[in-house]
Amino acid sequence: xxxxxxxxxxxxxxxxxxxxxxxxxxxxxxxxxxxxxxxxxxxxxxxxxxxxxxxxxxxxxxxxxxxxxxxxxxxxxxxxxxxxxxxxxxxxxxxxxxxxxxxxxxxxxxxxxxxxxxxxxxxxxxxxxxxxxxxxxxxxxxxxxxxxxxxxxxxxxxxxxxxxxxxxxxxxxxxxxxxxxxxxxxxxxxxxxxxxxxxxxxxxxxxxxxxxxxxxxxxxxxxxxxxxxxxxxxxxxxxxxxxxxxxxxxxxxxxxxxxxxxxxxxxxxxxxxxxxxxxxxxxxxxxxxxxxxxxxxxxxxxxxxxxxxxxxxxxxxxxxxxxxxxxxxxxxxxxxxxxxxxxxxxxxxxxxxxxxxxxxxxxxxxxxxxxxxxxxxxxxxxxxxxxxxxxxxxxxxxxxxxxxxxxxxxxxxxxxxxxxxxxxxxxxxxxxx
Ligand code: AMP
Numbered sequence: 001x002x003x004x005x006x007x008x009x010x011x012x013x014x015x016x017x018x019x020x021x022x023x024x025x026x027x028x029x030x031x032x033x034x035x036x037x038x039x040x041x042x043x044x045x046x047x048x049x050x051x052x053x054x055x056x057x058x059x060x061x062x063x064x065x066x067x068x069x070x071x072x073x074x075x076x077x078x079x080x081x082x083x084x085x086x087x088x089x090x091x092x093x094x095x096x097x098x099x100x101x102x103x104x105x106x107x108x109x110x111x112x113x114x115x116x117x118x119x120x121x122x123x124x125x126x127x128x129x130x131x132x133x134x135x136x137x138x139x140x141x142x143x144x145x146x147x148x149x150x151x152x153x154x155x156x157x158x159x160x161x162x163x164x165x166x167x168x169x170x171x172x173x174x175x176x177x178x179x180x181x182x183x184x185x186x187x188x189x190x191x192x193x194x195x196x197x198x199x200x201x202x203x204x205x206x207x208x209x210x211x212x213x214x215x216x217x218x219x220x221x222x223x224x225x226x227x228x229x230x231x232x233x234x235x236x237x238x239x240x241x242x243x244x245x246x247x248x249x250x251x252x253x254x255x256x257x258x259x260x261x262x263x264x265x266x267x268x269x270x271x272x273x274x275x276x277x278x279x280x281x282x283x284x285x286x287x288x289x290x291x292x293x294x295x296x297x298x299x300x301x302x303x304x305x306x307x308x309x310x311x312x313x314x315x316x317x318x319x320x321x322x323x324x325x326x327x328x329x330x331x332x333x334x335x336x337x338x339x340x341x342x343x344x345x346x347x348x349x350x351x352x353x354x355x356x357x358x359x360x361x362x363x364x365x366x367x368x369x370x371x372x373x374x375x376x377x378x379x380x381x382x383x384x385x386x387x388x389x390x391x392x393x394x395x396x397x398x399x400x401x402x403x404x405x406x407x408x409x410x411x412x413x414x415x416x417x418x419x420x421x422x423x424x425x426x427x428x429x430x431x432x433x
Pocket of ligand 1: 020021023047050053
């Protein structure tokens with residue numbers, strides 16, 4: 001799926017491009033059209049799934065395209081902690097860069113000066129307010145917070161807010177909001193108290209569940225950070241090592257499967273391919289040979305990443321980084337079945353570093369980076385925050401990424417602060433959080 005299919009306003013598409021997002025994550029695919037339709041949502045999704053952009057992007061689109069009051073708060077995002085308020089606010093800075101939407105982060109721990117600044121913003125109105133519950137209540141109690149025309153309410157990490165004892169504060173805030181609003185509730189878990197909160201505050205919500213499974217601990221995972229042109233030599237090196245008798249290699253595209261299988265055969269390896277261009281009978285025959293250990297090396301697309309149950313696969317190689325965390329877990333789960341252990345190796349080119357970083361975030365841990373054999377020459381740095389251009393090559397700058405890649409004067413990647421915009425918080429993020 002492409003971001004252009006959501007019919008976002010061009011300024012939002014520009015921000016998506018500047019953030020370097022190439023395609024929507026699974027939660028974005030599910031949540032964005034529903035928010036665009038105007039429905040309430042209850043979504044089970046952890047950090048790392050792209051959930052923040054899943055609600056920010058459609059809200060920003062709506063705020064940019066629909067008439068709204070300049071002197072009221074139009075969208076309110078309630079979060080459990082200052083850290084999350086800062087993080088979302090920084091994300092907002094990037095995504096609103098090409099619009100003139102205003103936003104403010106309101107969270108505890110600031111000094112008197114920040115309270116005054118928040119008071120000015122909350123009484124004049126702002127398109128988007130990101131706030132912790134306690135601090136917002138403190139302002140609401142003073143009577144100047146303009147929420148009577150609020151259109152959108154987001155509760156992020158709702159389970160954590162309830163764990164932290166914010167239930168009554170949340171209900172109190174909601175009692176000041178118009179009932180005609182659209183409400184979006186995000187939670188990493190769905191205990192009964194979240195269900196009951198959702199019944200109180202959501203209207204006929206769409207339910208979205210993006211719970212990520214985790215790979216078994218017994219799989220040894222490692223990644224090689226290399227240039228595209230080093231993939232073939234490295235895969236041959238690993239296969240020549242002969243430590244593994246049964247190897248499954250995944251490529252994201254069938255053309256890569258065909259090319260790699262051709263190269264491996266030419267180099268004398270006993271390898272076969274499986275992808276959707278082959279007849280069913282042919283696929284079954286190849287799979288049988290692999291299952292019977294007559295065939296040691298199988299190269300496949302993701303059609304094999306789910307469901308095949310062969311016990312003895314010792315090594316899975318991700319020749320390309322899979323599209324998302326769920327695919328990664330499914331692919332590497334092909335090894336270490338039953339009681340065996342297994343190894344999963346992922347090749348990461350410069351262009352794929354960001355994808356791997358997102359998978360790592362989703363898994364909640366880093367995939368250890370293996371040392372690339374010196375004979376392959378210089379390799380890129382692992383620096384997923386950096387925007388990388390195409391291919392790259394060995395023999396470039398030793399140990400360095402490609403020069404350039406950043407367009408000047410734009411928000412850059414997610415999490416970077418933005419340039420000028422209509423905002424009440426000139427130093428957002430640096431306030432005593
Ligand atoms: P979150 O789950 O909201 O904490 O997001 C996790 C990370 O994924 C953040 O660094 C986002 O900027 C990034 N991200 C969100 N959406 C996308 C996307 N479609 N493609 C690539 N990265 C994304």
